[in-house]
Amino acid sequence: MNKRILFLATTFFMLGGCVTGYTLVEPGQHSIDTMTVNASSGWNLAPGYAAPGTRKNAQVWTQDGLLLDRLVFVPAVPDGEPILLSNAKDAALPVFHKSMLPNEIEELVESTIVKFFGEGQAAVSTSKLRPHRFGDHRGVMFDISAEVTESPTYNGIVGAFIANDELYIMWYFGAEPYYYDKHLADAEAIISSATLAALN
Amino acid sequence: MLLCGSPALAEKEPLDHKIPPGYVPEEARDEQGLWMEFEEMERTLNKSALLVRDADINNYITEIVCRVAAAYCNDFRVYVIRNPGFNASMTATGMMQIWTGLIIRANSTDEIAAVVGHEIAHYTRLHSLQRLRDMKKKLAAGSVFDLAVILATGYSTPLGQMTAMMSVLSFSREQETEADLLGTRILAEASYNPHASYKVWQRIIAEEEAAAVKRRKPSAFSQTHPATQQRASYLESLVVSTYGEDDAESVADEKLLAILNNHYLFLMEDQLDTNRFGRTKELLERHREIGVEPSLVYYFYGEMFRQRNEEGDMQLAMDSYLHSIEAGAPPPDAFKSLGYLHLKSGDNTAAQIQFRKYLEIDPTADDRAMIEFYLEE
Numbered sequence: 409m410n411k412r413i414l415f416l417a418t419t420f421f422m423l424g425g426c427v428t429g430y431t432l433v434e435p436g437q438h439s440i441d442t443m444t445v446n447a448s449s450g451w452n453l454a455p456g457y458a459a460p461g462t463r464k465n466a467q468v469w470t471q472d473g474l475l476l477d478r479l480v481f482v483p484a485v486p487d488g489e490p491i492l493l494s495n496a497k498d499a500a501l502p503v504f505h506k507s508m509l510p511n512e513i514e515e516l517v518e519s520t521i522v523k524f525f526g527e528g529q530a531a532v533s534t535s536k537l538r539p540h541r542f543g544d545h546r547g548v549m550f551d552i553s554a555e556v557t558e559s560p561t562y563n564g565i566v567g568a569f570i571a572n573d574e575l576y577i578m579w580y581f582g583a584e585p586y587y588y589d590k591h592l593a594d595a596e597a598i599i600s601s602a603t604l605a606a607l608n
Numbered sequence: 609m610l611l612c613g614s615p616a617l618a619e620k621e622p623l624d625h626k627i628p629p630g631y632v633p634e635e636a637r638d639e640q641g642l643w644m645e646f647e648e649m650e651r652t653l654n655k656s657a658l659l660v661r662d663a664d665i666n667n668y669i670t671e672i673v674c675r676v677a678a679a680y681c682n683d684f685r686v687y688v689i690r691n692p693g694f695n696a697s698m699t700a701t702g703m704m705q706i707w708t709g710l711i712i713r714a715n716s717t718d719e720i721a722a723v724v725g726h727e728i729a730h731y732t733r734l735h736s737l738q739r740l741r742d743m744k745k746k747l748a749a750g751s752v753f754d755l756a757v758i759l760a761t762g763y764s765t766p767l768g769q770m771t772a773m774m775s776v777l778s779f780s781r782e783q784e785t786e787a788d789l790l791g792t793r794i795l796a797e798a799s800y801n802p803h804a805s806y807k808v809w810q811r812i813i814a815e816e817e818a819a820a821v822k823r824r825k826p827s828a829f830s831q832t833h834p835a836t837q838q839r840a841s842y843l844e845s846l847v848v849s850t851y852g853e854d855d856a857e858s859v860a861d862e863k864l865l866a867i868l869n870n871h872y873l874f875l876m877e878d879q880l881d882t883n884r885f886g887r888t889k890e891l892l893e894r895h896r897e898i899g900v901e902p903s904l905v906y907y908f909y910g911e912m913f914r915q916r917n918e919e920g921d922m923q924l925a926m927d928s929y930l931h932s933i934e935a936g937a938p939p940p941d942a943f944k945s946l947g948y949l950h951l952k953s954g955d956n957t958a959a960q961i962q963f964r965k966y967l968e969i970d971p972t973a974d975d976r977a978m979i980e981f982y983l984e985e
Contacts, residue, residue: 498821498822500821500882500883501883505917507952509951509952510978511944511975512914515915518881519880519882522881522883523883527692527693527882528691528692528707528709528882529691530658531657531690531874531878532881535974535975536974537977538975538977538978539978539981548978550975555657555658555690556657556658557656557658558652559657
């Protein structure tokens with residue numbers, strides 16, 4: 409009997425954790441760890457359990473649901489660590505190095521997104537690597553596309569900069585057709601607006 | 609033909625096809641149901657973004673399939689899937705999938721044909737149907753066992769069903785051995801080199817040994833198959849005893865080389881994106897040996913060393929890009945990557961020289977804005 413009570417209590421508390429669902433992200437300025445972004449429209453902040461693999465201080469926003477669009481913010485990735493996390497010891501996740509140049513950031517993201525969808529489950533390509541200033545920091549933006557097995561194709565954009573030897577990276581993915589275009593302008597404006605809060 | 613003349617194999621290997629060409633199930637309802645499932649799967653596959661639609665690659669693979677399949681050729685629809693892993697599969701309906709990872713791992717067309725022969729043998733031996741029936745029987749028995757456990761102890765456990773699943777897997781390994789044996793026979797009958805049937809596994813072993821990060825689970829193709837080493841050994845014994853030692857002259861496989869040379873960039877970029885540098889290096893070694901365009905192979909050596917970023921790798925990468933350029937037909941990105949390496953080492957002048965060459969060769973490069981940023985600095 410005692411075991412049953414313990415089981416029910418544990419289940420209750422676990423489910424209690426799950427009911428923390430999506431929360432509204434109001435238009436305006438938002439701090440994500442040490443990074444600040446400006447949103448001109450409202451988004452929904454996904455709970456951690458809905459976006460497994462994201463780092464503790466990362467946030468995932470969406471408009472129409474994570475399968476259709478997602479805006480991901482990963483602040484302050486330390487030197488030698490991956491952008492996403494995995495429990496699998498053989499995942500061979502690519503890691504960030506503080507000396508990375510723009511082309512290497514592009515490759516890091518490409519390989520990371522392959523791992524995100526599952527190795528062999530997606531062909532990911534990047535294009536239009538271009539310079540972009542994030543506040544006081546030189547950074548880059550580029551386009552990304554993921555052709556995924558048994559899933560829509562996702563197109564997106566990525567913004568990234570290195571500050572204090574840490575990587576600040578954001579990306580937007582939208583499903584083709586329709587959803588990518590629907591939120592692109594909004595998402596691009598938010599990514600472009602990113603700055604390091606402590607220095608601004 | 610070679611097989612019929614071999615008493616040794618005739619004794620050891622009585623296997624033959626179970627169904628005639630053009631087979632369609634007419635009576636068994638479970639088999640008809642299985643076909644409907646696979647037909648639905650094929651409709652989905654037809655829409656996959658990862659389907660390789662390039663005519664060269666599809667014609668190359670389809671030609672191999674038809675040659676090995678002989679009278680069964682029209683039973684198969686071949687789908688080449690963009691996936692850098694090592695795999696091929698076949699359904700009861702004749703839907704064959706070949707992953708691009710098989711193409712980059714083969715040293716010859718014969719090795720691709722060996723895998724194709726194995727898959728065709730699964731089809732003609734009705735292995736999917738056997739598995740379905742075996743699984744149904746064992747799961748039913750497992751459920752009875754689980755029910756007995758619940759009645760006796762009051763606890764619910766899926767132990768019986770789990771055991772049933774394990775035994776289905778084990779049975780499947782027997783089927784894999786059958787497919788190996790019949791596959792090797794039809795490979796030889798199609799006048800491909802039967803020695804390819806074990807060489808393809810020897811290469812998988814070599815790749816696993818070269819891997820920096822070992823996979824905890826074997827690849828999709830290997831996990832239901834006999835242990836790779838064991839399989840390579842028994843196939844080698846079988847082939848040598850039946851067909852004699854491999855005395856085939858080592859000549860360039862022009863068809864495979866044409867496919868690799870024409871599509872190397874996307875094939876190897878997918879491999880590079882796996883971030884598995886030991887494996888990629890092993891593949892590059894093989895491609896260099898079999899005669900893939902050196903400019904392409906050395907370009908990817910450069911990419912692999914640069915991305916691996918271990919001690920000494922920057923110099924190895926730089927040397928590789930220079931080799932690629934000296935070989936005469938480098939991709940434009942070889943100049944760009946070399947430029948970035950110079951930039952990293954602090955030699956901005958050398959970097960700008962390479963960046964200018966890159967833009968000269970590829971004036972419409974989609975990262976022109978980034979390169980011009982560095983040229984203006």
